[in-house]
Amino acid sequence: xxxxxxxxxxxxxxxxxxxxxxxxxxxxxxxxxxxxxxxxxxxxxxxxxxxxxxxxxxxxxxxxxxxxxxxxxxxxxxxxxxxxxxxxxxxxxxxxxxxxxxxxxxxxxxxxxxxxxxxx
Amino acid sequence: xxxxxxxxxxxxxxxxxxxxxxxxxxxxxxxxxxxxxxxxxxxxxxxxxxxxxxxxxxxxxxxxxxxxxxxxxxxxxxxxxxxxxxxxxxxxxxxxxxxxxxxxxxxxxxxxxxxxxxxxxxxxxxxxxxxxxxxxxxxxxxxxxxxxxxxxxxxxxxxxxxxxxxxxxxxxxxxxxxxxxxxxxxxxxxxxxxxxxx
Numbered sequence: 001x002x003x004x005x006x007x008x009x010x011x012x013x014x015x016x017x018x019x020x021x022x023x024x025x026x027x028x029x030x031x032x033x034x035x036x037x038x039x040x041x042x043x044x045x046x047x048x049x050x051x052x053x054x055x056x057x058x059x060x061x062x063x064x065x066x067x068x069x070x071x072x073x074x075x076x077x078x079x080x081x082x083x084x085x086x087x088x089x090x091x092x093x094x095x096x097x098x099x100x101x102x103x104x105x106x107x108x109x110x111x112x113x114x115x116x117x118x119x120x
Numbered sequence: 121x122x123x124x125x126x127x128x129x130x131x132x133x134x135x136x137x138x139x140x141x142x143x144x145x146x147x148x149x150x151x152x153x154x155x156x157x158x159x160x161x162x163x164x165x166x167x168x169x170x171x172x173x174x175x176x177x178x179x180x181x182x183x184x185x186x187x188x189x190x191x192x193x194x195x196x197x198x199x200x201x202x203x204x205x206x207x208x209x210x211x212x213x214x215x216x217x218x219x220x221x222x223x224x225x226x227x228x229x230x231x232x233x234x235x236x237x238x239x240x241x242x243x244x245x246x247x248x249x250x251x252x253x254x255x256x257x258x259x260x261x262x263x264x265x266x267x268x269x270x271x272x273x274x275x276x277x278x279x280x281x282x283x284x285x286x287x288x289x290x291x292x293x294x295x296x297x298x299x300x301x302x303x304x305x306x307x308x309x310x311x312x313x314x315x316x317x318x
Contacts, residue, residue, distance in 0.1 A: 029294035048299045052291055059290030 005119055006034040013112040019100035020108065021079070024093045025086065025116060026050045033090060050093040054083050071106075084109050087117035123283070124276075125207065128214040131275045132268070141268045145261035146205045152258055156201040159244055163197055163237065164190050170236055177229055200265075213269045217276025221284075227274045234266045 010023045014036050024035035030048035037043060057072040074081040080096040082105070092113045096105050121129075132140070149156070168190055171177040181189065199209070220230060241262050245255050282296065291299075 029292055030298040042302075044298075044302045048295065048302050051295050052289070052299065055290035055292070055295065059288070 002119065003034055006116065007036070009112050009115050009119070010034055010036045013094070013108055016108045017100075017104060019097050019105050020094060021097060022095040023112075024050070026091045026093060028055075028089060028091065037095075046093065050083050050091050054085065054091045057083070071109075080105075082106075082109055084113040086113045087120050089120050090116060092116060124214055124218075125211055127276050127279050128207075128211050128272060130279075131214070131272050132210065135268060135271060139264065139267070141205065141261070141264040144257075145264050146203055148254075148257045148261045149201055149265070150203045153201045155248060157198065159241070160194055160197050162244070163240060164193050166240060167193060167233065167236065170233070180223055180225055180229075210268070210272060213272045214276045217273045218280055220273060220277050221281055227277060230273055231270055234270050238262060238266055 006025050010025065013023050014020050022035075022037045022041070024037055024043070024046060025033040026047040027033055028051055030051035032043045032047040035043055035046075037046065053072055053074075054069065058069040061067060061069045068085075070085055072083040077098070079098040080094075080100060080102070082092075082094045082096065084092040084094070086092040092109065094105070094109050096102075168186055171180075172186065203209075219225075220227075242259055245258050248255065250258075282293075286292065286296065
């Protein structure tokens, strides 16, 4: 039931903007909870990497006195990867196109993360 | 309980009780302490001659450091043959793992030098004028001590290395385990030629 609700939030997120290509929800210890990712992506690895990057981001923000971490973003030549804090248990990972309008994507991702936080 | 004592306990708990250094082992070592104390010079001299005769182990040391290290080994030997083998003793051996990380002492270096120590002890015990059962008991005690100390040092190197990594990155143990598990199948596959075929 909860897995279905998580998947529904991801489906809404992916449908909210043509700039968003894929998304996943991952536990803080790197376990995939739900995903709408391309077939060629290794889910286990993405899950672990997402949790690792968020942990590293949180550690960095704390060390450099930047407060709690909201979001991390990787800007690759072919697009963006965003990792958003979705509460104490989970991380929302989103893949966006290279020409994505980031302001709108941030807004959609933030909204989805809040819904996930309430659910989890 | 300190992290170090926690690591010590986890390692000791993993050693099968029948193979663990025992009270009887402690007694047999302490019973022969006078003879064993007499081996100190040969042990210390031979140990550091061996380390300084090999480039990689010699490189661990700073210029002029040998006398201080010899003194440390002599103190370890004196304490080891006189006991007691209490929590403080085994925690001390676990602490050596931390020092080895700091100094770049690898587990192959540590394990091979333990083998060197056991060889020396075995030959000197053989020379003693004791019944063979007594010699066997003493050799066995040192074998189990070596295994326990090697386990403590080797595993504390591994565990504290990971601990440092976790502190630095914010990764938790479950996440690290999962990351390694994700990669291990591919490593096994890449090295499949070494698999034992039945």
